[in-house]
Amino acid sequence: xxxxxxxxxxxxxxxxxxxxxxxxxxxxxxxxxxxxxxxxxxxxxxxxxxxxxxxxxxxxxxxxxxxxxxxxxxxxxxxxxxxxxxxxxxxxxxxxxxxxxxxxxxxxxxxxxxxxxxxxxxxxxxxxxxxxxxxxxxxxxxxxxxxxxxxxxxxxxxxxx
Numbered sequence: 719x720x721x722x723x724x725x726x727x728x729x730x731x732x733x734x735x736x737x738x739x740x741x742x743x744x745x746x747x748x749x750x751x752x753x754x755x756x757x758x759x760x761x762x763x764x765x766x767x768x769x770x771x772x773x774x775x776x777x778x779x780x781x782x783x784x785x786x787x788x789x790x791x792x793x794x795x796x797x798x799x800x801x802x803x804x805x806x807x808x809x810x811x812x813x814x815x816x817x818x819x820x821x822x823x824x825x826x827x828x829x830x831x832x833x834x835x836x837x838x839x840x841x842x843x844x845x846x847x848x849x850x851x852x853x854x855x856x857x858x859x860x861x862x863x864x865x866x867x868x869x870x871x872x873x874x875x876x877x878x879x
Contacts, residue, residue, distance in 0.1 A: 724763035729755040773879040781873040785830050788869070792835040799836075799855055810856035811840065814849045814863050818871050821846065823878035830870050837862075 723729050736751035737743055772778060799807050818824055824846060828839035836854035843849075853862055 723756065723759065725759045728759045728762065732758050771879065772877055774876050777873050777876045781870070781877065784869055784873070785833070788834050792837075796835040796854060807855055808857060809852065809854055810859070812851050812853060812856060812859040812862050814851055814866050816847055816849055816871065817867075818875055818878070819846065820874075820878040823874040824849070826878070827866070827870055827874055831866065 733751045733755040736754055737747060740747050816824065816827075818827060824842065828842065828849060831837050831839045831849075831851055838852045839849060840852050841850040851862065851866070856862065
C-alpha cells in the first residue's frame with residue numbers, strides 16, 4: 719500500500735484541492751482528482767530530498783559572527799583594491815577540496831563564499847568533493863584554501879553532521 723500511496727495525507731489534500739479548484743463534484747472530476755491524488759504523491763516521492771539536520775546551534779551562531787566580521791573586512795579590502803592601482807589586483811580561480819559531505823553544509827559554504835566580497839563560488843564538482851572559487855585578488859591559493867577550510871568548513875562539519 720505504501721508503494722501505491724506514499725503519502726495518504728498528500729493524496730487526500732490533492733483530491734480535495736482539485737475538487738475545490740474545479741468547483742465540480744461530478745464523477746468525471748472525481749476520477750481526474752483520484753488520478754492526480756495517486757500520481758502526484760508518486761512523483762513527489764521520487765524526488766526524495768535530503769533533509770537538513772543541524773547538529774550544534776551554538777556553533778552556527780559563532781559561524782554567523784565570523785561570517786559577519788569577514789564580510790565587513792572583505793568589503794574594506796575590496797574597496798581598497800578597487801580604489802588603488804589596477805595592477806595590484808590579481809584575480810584567479812582556486813579548487814577547494816571539501817571534506818564536508820552534507821549537501822546543505824556545502825550549500826551554506828558556497829553561500830558564505832559568495833556573500834563575502836571578493837570571492838564567488840563558481841562550481842561544485844559532480845562528486846561534491848571540490849568547490850571552484852573565484853577570488854578577486856588571489857595572491858596565495860593555499861592561504862585561501864586554508865582560510866575556507868579552517869574558518870568555515872570546520873564549523874559547518876559540526877553544524878551539519
